[in-house]
Amino acid sequence: MTTETCMPKHFLMCRPEHFAVEYAINPWMDPAKGADRELAIRQWETLKAAYEELGHQVSLIDPVEGLPDMVFAANGALVVDGRVYGARFAFPERGPEGPAYLRWFRDNGFGKTLEAGFVNEGEGDFLTLDDVILAGTGFRTDRSAHLEAQEFLGRPVVTLQLVDPRFYHLDTALFPLDGRNIAYYPGAFSLGSQEVLRRMFPDAIQATLADAEVLGLNAVSDGSHVVINVEANDLQLELKRRGYEVIPVDLSELRKAGGGPKCCTLEIR
Ligand code: ARG
Numbered sequence: 001m002t003t004e005t006c007m008p009k010h011f012l013m014c015r016p017e018h019f020a021v022e023y024a025i026n027p028w029m030d031p032a033k034g035a036d037r038e039l040a041i042r043q044w045e046t047l048k049a050a051y052e053e054l055g056h057q058v059s060l061i062d063p064v065e066g067l068p069d070m071v072f073a074a075n076g077a078l079v080v081d082g083r084v085y086g087a088r089f090a091f092p093e094r095g096p097e098g099p100a101y102l103r104w105f106r107d108n109g110f111g112k113t114l115e116a117g118f119v120n121e122g123e124g125d126f127l128t129l130d131d132v133i134l135a136g137t138g139f140r141t142d143r144s145a146h147l148e149a150q151e152f153l154g155r156p157v158v159t160l161q162l163v164d165p166r167f168y169h170l171d172t173a174l175f176p177l178d179g180r181n182i183a184y185y186p187g188a189f190s191l192g193s194q195e196v197l198r199r200m201f202p203d204a205i206q207a208t209l210a211d212a213e214v215l216g217l218n219a220v221s222d223g224s225h226v227v228i229n230v231e232a233n234d235l236q237l238e239l240k241r242r243g244y245e246v247i248p249v250d251l252s253e254l255r256k257a258g259g260g261p262k263c264c265t266l267e268i269r
Pocket of ligand 1: 025026029069072074075094123124125169171172257258259260262263264
């Protein structure tokens, strides 16, 4: 058993009260089509309820008017060993979210916080395993932030190059199954990074494009249960085959902004 296995987790989430698709900063977003906020809220409530049923603790940050993407809490920070590495967003539309999340942590007693000097979108591009933090770059997070996070957190950070604009954050292409293994969609990564992943994780689940295209890799595992988009059929079968309990959720409305279960979820470690 690894430390990431079967332990109750603590998540920070943000109710999508101001959710909308009113600008396009990734290929999923179409402001002309928009999104149904009421439906997004209902879908988000089922995700929160799923975590609570699994015994995880969910804390909430107040949504801020004018920040329609703030529901994607994963981007708000990276929290490891109680140290909070603040986000610095790539696009001005989301800029104020960084300080808002950092303020939440300061207000809630987290003394060790760092205002990042480099662009990084929190857990969207940093995924924490037992001995290593995997970090994405290519679309949002600057690789200098990888080094900054490594120095601040004292954990080794491995840089991975993202190459497909649909999978613009690491957490759209890869998720930790536990503290030692992952599932990922190889096509989202450069050839060199694919090789790194094969070397580091010979037993990983390699997901299909069909799974990736429904944001099936944007999943949250506690080592036993995997909360995952309902449409990710092949990946769900493979997870079951490997003994995981699969908890499918429908977040179709949030996907119109390019987000899934993991995007809505910031883990507090
Ligand atoms: N519309 C948001 C953006 O483009 C979606 C963020 C999704 N979050 C994530 N962790 N992948 O920034």
